[in-house]
Amino acid sequence: MKTGILLQEILKYKRDFPPADYSLKVDSYTLLSESKTEKYDTNVFEVGGYKWRLSFYPNGDKKNNGSGYISLYLVIAETDTYAPGWKVNVNFKFFVYDQMEDKYLTLQDANGAVRRFHAMKKEWGIAQLLPLETFKDPAFGYLVNDSCVFGVEVFVINYTGHWESISLVKKPNNGTFTWKIENFSNLDKPDYWSEVFNVEGINWKLNVSANGDSKAKDKSFSFYLALDNWGSHPMKKAVYAEYNLRVFNQLDDDQHVEKKASNWFKYEIGWDFRNFMSLRDLRDASKGFIVKDTLIVEVVFLVISVADVSSVRKSPFPLKNNPFIKRPSTPST
The missing domain is CATH 2.60.210.10 (Apoptosis, Tumor Necrosis Factor Receptor Associated Protein 2; Chain A)
Known part of the structure; x- marks a missing residue:
C-alpha cells in the first residue's frame, strides 16, 4: 500500500x-x-x-x-x-x-x-x-x-526503553541528622566529618571546622553539608536539597543558631557556611552552645530531589498512556 x-x-x-x-x-x-x-x-x-x-x-x-x-x-x-x-x-x-x-x-x-x-x-x-x-x-x-x-x-525512531524521572520530596523521611561532638576543646585538626547518614537513598555527611576553615580561621565556626562517596553513586546525578543547618543552644531552645540554604550537590564538595557563627559566641560558656565540652549540630532536610534512571521494565508511563508502546520490532535473524 x-x-x-x-x-x-x-x-x-x-x-x-x-x-x-x-x-x-x-x-x-x-x-x-x-x-x-x-x-x-x-x-x-x-x-x-x-x-x-x-x-x-x-x-x-x-x-x-x-x-x-x-x-x-x-x-x-x-x-x-x-x-x-x-x-x-x-x-x-x-x-x-x-x-x-x-x-x-x-x-x-x-x-x-x-x-x-x-x-x-x-x-x-x-x-x-x-x-x-x-x-x-x-x-x-x-x-x-x-x-x-x-x-x-x-x-x-527506535525506542531504547531508557528513561529518567526526577521529583522533589518535601520533608523526606529520616530527613534529620543530629551530631553530638564531644571533647570539642580538644579538636585540633583543620576539619572533622560526621558519620555517614542516608536520606532518600543518598549518603550524606556533615563537616565542621572547630576553629574556622582556612579563610575564617580563629574567627568563625565553619559548618558544611556534603555528599558522601559521590563517585560511587551509580547515576552520578547532582542532588538538589533545601535544608537547615543548626547549632543547638543547650540552655535555651529559643536561642539555637540556624541557617537555611539550598544547593545542587555534586562531587564531595561541602556547602554552605564558612562563617556560620562567631567563635567568640560559640565558646562563650554563658551562651550555652558548648556544655560539658560537647557541641550538638544538626541538619534538617526540607526538600530533596529524587532521581531514577531505568529501562522499559520499569517504565514511568502507564501502559495505556505509554507513547512508546508501539515501538519498532527488531527483525528476526
Missing part, C-alpha cells in the same frame, strides 16, 4: 550539505522518462538497522495524483524475516540537487510527523514532489545536461 504526503503538509527549504544516507543520480533523464519504465527502484541501502530503497517516478505516480510531477517514495525492503506485527517508525527527508546554486532542495513533513511502516504499508513518499515544468526548467537547476540527483535521509 502506497501513501503520499499532501503538498500542504510539506516543508521546503534549501541547504548546503548533501543527503547523509543515500543519493540517486539519474543520467539521461529524458531517455528514462520516455521509456516504458513507470518507476525506477534503487539498490537496497541500510539505515537504522533496516533495509530501504528509493522508488523514483520520472513522470509522476499517476495512480496517486502524481501526473505532471516527479514522484519519490521511501520503501522498506527485505521484510520477509521480520517478526509478525512488525512496525518501524520513521521521520525522513527527501532532497533534489540544485546544480545552479550547489544547494539541496529539502522536503519534509511540515509538522515533523513520524511515519509508520508495517506489513500493510511499506511505502511513504510524495507523489507531487516537484512539478515537471519546474523540474525541467533549466533556470531552477534541477535538471542540467539531462542529469539530476535525488536523495534521502532516514531517521529510525
Whole structure:
C-alpha cells in the first residue's frame, strides 16, 4: 500500500550539505522518462538497522495524483524475516540537487510527523514532489545536461526503553541528622566529618571546622553539608536539597543558631557556611552552645530531589498512556 504526503503538509527549504544516507543520480533523464519504465527502484541501502530503497517516478505516480510531477517514495525492503506485527517508525527527508546554486532542495513533513511502516504499508513518499515544468526548467537547476540527483535521509525512531524521572520530596523521611561532638576543646585538626547518614537513598555527611576553615580561621565556626562517596553513586546525578543547618543552644531552645540554604550537590564538595557563627559566641560558656565540652549540630532536610534512571521494565508511563508502546520490532535473524 502506497501513501503520499499532501503538498500542504510539506516543508521546503534549501541547504548546503548533501543527503547523509543515500543519493540517486539519474543520467539521461529524458531517455528514462520516455521509456516504458513507470518507476525506477534503487539498490537496497541500510539505515537504522533496516533495509530501504528509493522508488523514483520520472513522470509522476499517476495512480496517486502524481501526473505532471516527479514522484519519490521511501520503501522498506527485505521484510520477509521480520517478526509478525512488525512496525518501524520513521521521520525522513527527501532532497533534489540544485546544480545552479550547489544547494539541496529539502522536503519534509511540515509538522515533523513520524511515519509508520508495517506489513500493510511499506511505502511513504510524495507523489507531487516537484512539478515537471519546474523540474525541467533549466533556470531552477534541477535538471542540467539531462542529469539530476535525488536523495534521502532516514531517521529510525527506535525506542531504547531508557528513561529518567526526577521529583522533589518535601520533608523526606529520616530527613534529620543530629551530631553530638564531644571533647570539642580538644579538636585540633583543620576539619572533622560526621558519620555517614542516608536520606532518600543518598549518603550524606556533615563537616565542621572547630576553629574556622582556612579563610575564617580563629574567627568563625565553619559548618558544611556534603555528599558522601559521590563517585560511587551509580547515576552520578547532582542532588538538589533545601535544608537547615543548626547549632543547638543547650540552655535555651529559643536561642539555637540556624541557617537555611539550598544547593545542587555534586562531587564531595561541602556547602554552605564558612562563617556560620562567631567563635567568640560559640565558646562563650554563658551562651550555652558548648556544655560539658560537647557541641550538638544538626541538619534538617526540607526538600530533596529524587532521581531514577531505568529501562522499559520499569517504565514511568502507564501502559495505556505509554507513547512508546508501539515501538519498532527488531527483525528476526
